[in-house]
Amino acid sequence: MAGGLMPRLNKNAVLALLIASSSVFLLFQLYYYRQHVSQNGTHLFGRTVHLSGKDSQWKVVKKFMGLVHKYNLPVFLVDTASLGLLTQDSALLRESSISHPQCTVLCTHRDFLTFALLGNLWKYDVGFVSAAEEKGFELLEVRGKDPRLVSMDDLSGKEIPLHFLYRLHGYFVHVVVLYERSGNYLWHGHLRLKPNMDRKFAPFRRLDYGRNAGSYDRPELVLTTLDGLDVRIPRNITRFLTEYSQAQFLECRYKEARSFFQLYPDDVSPEAMDFRMKAKALLHLAARTLTELQVPFWLSSGTCLGWFRQCSIIPYSKDVDLGIWIKDYTPDIIQAFQKAGLPLKHKFGKVDDSLELSFQGLDVKLDIFFFYEDTDIVWNGGTQAKSGKKFKYVFPKFSLCWTELLELKVRVPCEAVDYLTANYGPTWNTPIKTWDWKSSPPNVQENGLWPVKDWDDVIQVY
Numbered sequence: 001m002a003g004g005l006m007p008r009l010n011k012n013a014v015l016a017l018l019i020a021s022s023s024v025f026l027l028f029q030l031y032y033y034r035q036h037v038s039q040n041g042t043h044l045f046g047r048t049v050h051l052s053g054k055d056s057q058w059k060v061v062k063k064f065m066g067l068v069h070k071y072n073l074p075v076f077l078v079d080t081a082s083l084g085l086l087t088q089d090s091a092l093l094r095e096s097s098i099s100h101p102q103c104t105v106l107c108t109h110r111d112f113l114t115f116a117l118l119g120n121l122w123k124y125d126v127g128f129v130s131a132a133e134e135k136g137f138e139l140l141e142v143r144g145k146d147p148r149l150v151s152m153d154d155l156s157g158k159e160i161p162l163h164f165l166y167r168l169h170g171y172f173v174h175v176v177v178l179y180e181r182s183g184n185y186l187w188h189g190h191l192r193l194k195p196n197m198d199r200k201f202a203p204f205r206r207l208d209y210g211r212n213a214g215s216y217d218r219p220e221l222v223l224t225t226l227d228g229l230d231v232r233i234p235r236n237i238t239r240f241l242t243e244y245s246q247a248q249f250l251e252c253r254y255k256e257a258r259s260f261f262q263l264y265p266d267d268v269s270p271e272a273m274d275f276r277m278k279a280k281a282l283l284h285l286a287a288r289t290l291t292e293l294q295v296p297f298w299l300s301s302g303t304c305l306g307w308f309r310q311c312s313i314i315p316y317s318k319d320v321d322l323g324i325w326i327k328d329y330t331p332d333i334i335q336a337f338q339k340a341g342l343p344l345k346h347k348f349g350k351v352d353d354s355l356e357l358s359f360q361g362l363d364v365k366l367d368i369f370f371f372y373e374d375t376d377i378v379w380n381g382g383t384q385a386k387s388g389k390k391f392k393y394v395f396p397k398f399s400l401c402w403t404e405l406l407e408l409k410v411r412v413p414c415e416a417v418d419y420l421t422a423n424y425g426p427t428w429n430t431p432i433k434t435w436d437w438k439s440s441p442p443n444v445q446e447n448g449l450w451p452v453k454d455w456d457d458v459i460q461v462y
């Protein structure tokens with residue numbers, strides 16, 4: 001009997017041990033799986049479904065959207081992660097429109113969600129703030145100077161709200177206020193914390209908007225349903241995201257410009273006023289023409305200097321200068337300007353070398369310089385018609401930013417000081433009326449001669 005009992009007991013013990021250890025293993029697997037799921041979401045039936053960890057994020061989004069609807073806040077979705085999901089997968093948009101209780105678009109891998117608020121459609125509502133606080137949101141409002149009021153005559157610039165951050169359960173809703181500017185575009189300010197503000201309130205460095213000021217064309221919006229909620233989004237998301245990637249905006253340096261004019265009073269003679277008016281009209285016409293062709297351009301040479309130094313056009317410059325990357329050249333440019341009433345005055349160089357176009361406006365010339373990229377530098381070419389001499393103007397590499405000049409939203413080199421210093425030397429801040437384009441610029445290099453047999457092609461004067 002005893003001999004029979006022992007193995008039986010042993011057997012039970014072994015079985016219990018086996019069950020215990022496999023349960024531990026299963027529990028471990030379940031735990032690991034849940035951890036994994038809450039970090040990454042899991043793909044069930046091909047769709048991202050966020051479990052437990054995302055529940056509070058979903059609640060925050062729903063609470064915020066509830067407030068938006070109740071108070072008619074004119075916001076639209078500008079979150080690059082959410083919009084990115086919608087461009088990747090149009091099925092997602094369709095499916096997300098079906099009212100279901102999952103958060104697939106508005107809850108991303110990030111702990112914040114970003115909306116833009118159209119400033120001119122919105123009035124400060126104390127009710128909204130207290131309703132948000134009642135729902136548990138903590139609020140941080142970042143204000144800054146109103147650039148629409150800043151000018152050379154008035155540097156006061158009243159403060160306006162630029163960014164709102166709503167925090168709840170460790171999630172954030174970032175609301176970027178967009179203001180309409182006189183060049184008919186939307187602008188948002190730099191998110192700059194005041195010294196007394198809580199630097200740890202939100203993940204400021206990771207936010208999509210606010211590292212710099214930015215500018216956008218007014219996007220066409222559509223009302224759609226995302227995750228069962230009514231949300232307005234840009235109609236053409238791809239276009240919006242492209243704009244986002246190159247939205248950085250530079251304000252003109254009004255304070256420095258004012259100091260400049262205190263040293264060198266502005267020319268307000270009728271001739272100077274007349275020139276400025278014509279140059280402004282030409283600049284607007286050039287911008288319309290090139291934008292229609294989708295050719296990006298920037299203010300170059302004297303026009304760039306006028307913007308940077310005096311927030312205006314230099315009256316004795318006698319022309320408007322634009323830069324264009326050679327990769328964006330198309331023969332349509334010449335046709336389009338001629339159609340716009342600007343005859344071609346000269347064409348120097350060729351597409352693979354030193355191309356330069358000049359159009360005759362009303363008493364004002366439009367010069368377009370094409371820029372070539374080398375390993376460490378960029379350059380544009382010059383040609384002296386009578387001698388066939390070639391010149392090369394060398395600049396440090398630069399990227400493009402937006403700014404406003406004469407009520408036009410226009411591009412300039414972001415590294416404007418480096419660009420102007422290369423072209424005009426460190427004394428660019430001192431006006432010089434005698435300037436020889438072949439010898440004065442510090443960045444000019446002689447670049448040989450065009451072969452005489454090519455002159456008909458590379459030196460065209462009309």
Ligand SMILES: *[C@@H]1O[C@H](CO)[C@@H](O)[C@H](O)[C@H]1NC(C)=O
Pocket residue numbers: 236238239242
């Ligand atoms: C969206 O904008 C891009 C330009 O960024 C354009 O090429 C495209 O055709 C637009 N799509 C629609 C559907 O309008």
